[in-house]
Amino acid sequence: MPSDPRYYDIRRVTGEVTQVDIDNGKVEQAGTSFYDKATVRVLGDLGWGVLSVSGDRIGSEHLHHNLISEALQASAITNERVEVMATPSRIHQVPKIGEDPRKVDLEEKVRILQDLEKAAGGESIVSRRVTYIEKAEQVFFTDSSGHEYQYELCRCGFSVLAVASRGGVVQMGYERDHTIRGLNIMTWHGNLRSGPYLSLMQNLRREG
Amino acid sequence: MHAILDPELGGVFAHEAVGHAAEGDLVKEGNSVLIGKIGEIIGSPQITIVDDPSLVEFGFCPVDDEGSATTRTEIIRAGQMKSYLHSKETMARIGDGTPGHCRGMAGEMPIVRMSNTFIENGDASFEEILESCRNGILLKGSRGGQVDPGRGMFQFNAEYGYIIEGGECTTMVRDVSLSGEILKTLHSVSMVGKDRTLHPGYCGKGGQTVPVTDGAPHLLLEDAIVGGCDVC
Numbered sequence: 001m002p003s004d005p006r007y008y009d010i011r012r013v014t015g016e017v018t019q020v021d022i023d024n025g026k027v028e029q030a031g032t033s034f035y036d037k038a039t040v041r042v043l044g045d046l047g048w049g050v051l052s053v054s055g056d057r058i059g060s061e062h063l064h065h066n067l068i069s070e071a072l073q074a075s076a077i078t079n080e081r082v083e084v085m086a087t088p089s090r091i092h093q094v095p096k097i098g099e100d101p102r103k104v105d106l107e108e109k110v111r112i113l114q115d116l117e118k119a120a121g122g123e124s125i126v127s128r129r130v131t132y133i134e135k136a137e138q139v140f141f142t143d144s145s146g147h148e149y150q151y152e153l154c155r156c157g158f159s160v161l162a163v164a165s166r167g168g169v170v171q172m173g174y175e176r177d178h179t180i181r182g183l184n185i186m187t188w189h190g191n192l193r194s195g196p197y198l199s200l201m202q203n204l205r206r207e208g
Numbered sequence: 209m210h211a212i213l214d215p216e217l218g219g220v221f222a223h224e225a226v227g228h229a230a231e232g233d234l235v236k237e238g239n240s241v242l243i244g245k246i247g248e249i250i251g252s253p254q255i256t257i258v259d260d261p262s263l264v265e266f267g268f269c270p271v272d273d274e275g276s277a278t279t280r281t282e283i284i285r286a287g288q289m290k291s292y293l294h295s296k297e298t299m300a301r302i303g304d305g306t307p308g309h310c311r312g313m314a315g316e317m318p319i320v321r322m323s324n325t326f327i328e329n330g331d332a333s334f335e336e337i338l339e340s341c342r343n344g345i346l347l348k349g350s351r352g353g354q355v356d357p358g359r360g361m362f363q364f365n366a367e368y369g370y371i372i373e374g375g376e377c378t379t380m381v382r383d384v385s386l387s388g389e390i391l392k393t394l395h396s397v398s399m400v401g402k403d404r405t406l407h408p409g410y411c412g413k414g415g416q417t418v419p420v421t422d423g424a425p426h427l428l429l430e431d432a433i434v435g436g437c438d439v440c
Contacts (some may be wrong), residue, residue, distance in 0.1 A: 007296075009274060009275060011273055011316070011318075013313075013314035015314060017359065033317075034435075035314055037314040037315030038315065039315055039316065039318075040313065041298070041317065048317075050317050052315045052316065052317075053315075082297055083296050083297070083299075083300040083301065084296035084299075084300050085296050085307065087274070087275075087276040087277070087296055087298040087299065087301040087307040087308065087355075088276065088277045088307075088308075089275050089276060089277055090269070090271070090277045091270045091271040091277075092278065093272045094270050095264050095268075101235075126386070137314070141273070141274050141275050142272070143274075145275075147275045149270075149275060151266070151270050151271070151272050153270070155266065155419055157266075157408060162264070169376055170309060171368075172351075173367070176407075176408065176409065177408065178266050178408035178409070178419065179266060179408065180265070180266060180268055206392075
């Protein structure tokens with residue numbers, strides 16, 4: 001039976017992912033999925049015992065103790081001693097975001113992305129695809145040194161792929177923009193015929 | 209031939225060819241050309257390569273997934289190998305680096321990962337780089353490739369390129385690729401631009417995908433190995 005853990009940490013991540021794929025004018029998929037997962041890592045006498053559980057099992061101190069015991073038992077089967085270094089611990093402030101993508105409904109995002117996809121068309125362009133992905137996560141962390149952090153981070157962005165064909169020669173162009181600063185497709189949509197999106201499409205066509 | 213890498217391709221080189229080789233778990237496994245190189249001059253004095261999870265870009269980590277503080281790490285400074293990227297475990301095992309580079313997807317064991325990886329600005333303008341190159345090729349964008357961090361070899365495909373003649377871009381070309389040895393290529397950088405841009409994307413390793421950026425300014429490589437080159 002292993003002795004007390006030399007180190008442990010618990011990281012719970014709750015999140016939602018929204019993805020939209022538009023291929024040659026057809027919306028192939030548009031939807032949101034949700035998840036709540038936790039990882040419990042315990043360093044026993046030798047190596048790591050790791051549990052990956054549903055996040056709702058992370059709650060009271062009592063539940064933590066049970067999960068840590070379970071992971072400690074798992075560590076007993078390891079046969080190589082692992083050491084970890086004590087490291088400085090602090091959290092940076094998460095920057096404020098502009099427009100929160102979760103507050104824009106899926107139908108409006110699809111309409112904007114359809115316009116972006118059409119704008120990628122042009123002479124010799126034979127195929128177009130736009131993909132949008134948005135992931136918002138809340139992270140809770142605690143460890144045996146008494147560190148405890150909680151933060152929320154939302155990432156979103158899109159990519160545009162265009163294929164050109166001329167005289168039997170085919171060339172693909174690909175551009176993307178992802179950010180942690182808030183919903184960016186509105187800004188691109190507002191400049192469809194000018195500014196950054198026009199430059200992006202010019203790059204795409206040049207590559208094609 | 210002389211080759212100019214645009215910021216996107218330069219960023220891919222920083223991430224794929226250098227960044228992964230600097231990850232502490234690859235060093236621990238013996239699968240890195242950077243093993244035993246701490247303190248050695250491994251590239252041009254113009255080259256500084258950084259991984260910075262505290263930078264507020266797409267690869268930003270307010271704290272790493274082991275609760276370690278995230279901070280700017282200079283992997284290479286002025287051509288000298290300075291630091292590996294570490295987790296608590298690899299830091300204890302290997303040392304010579306900075307922890308705070310441990311990340312994992314939800315429900316997964318965190319491992320050593322990059323975040324925002326880039327080549328720092330130099331002081332040359334793009335026009336100066338073109339003039340200095342004189343005759344060669346400008347490589348634009350990235351279309352995948354492969355790297356062997358253990359043997360120190362790489363091959364990257366550019367999206368397209370331009371032949372450079374007399375210091376000016378002329379014919380557009382496609383299907384061009386850059387290949388070579390990582391350390392030799394680091395030594396062959398003769399000019400570094402001052403127009404660094406960062407490009408967001410995703411990095412896959414160990415079955416996990418994390419958001420990252422990579423970036424660079426324009427770079428001039430002397431005597432690069434360039435293949436393909438179908439004239440448009």
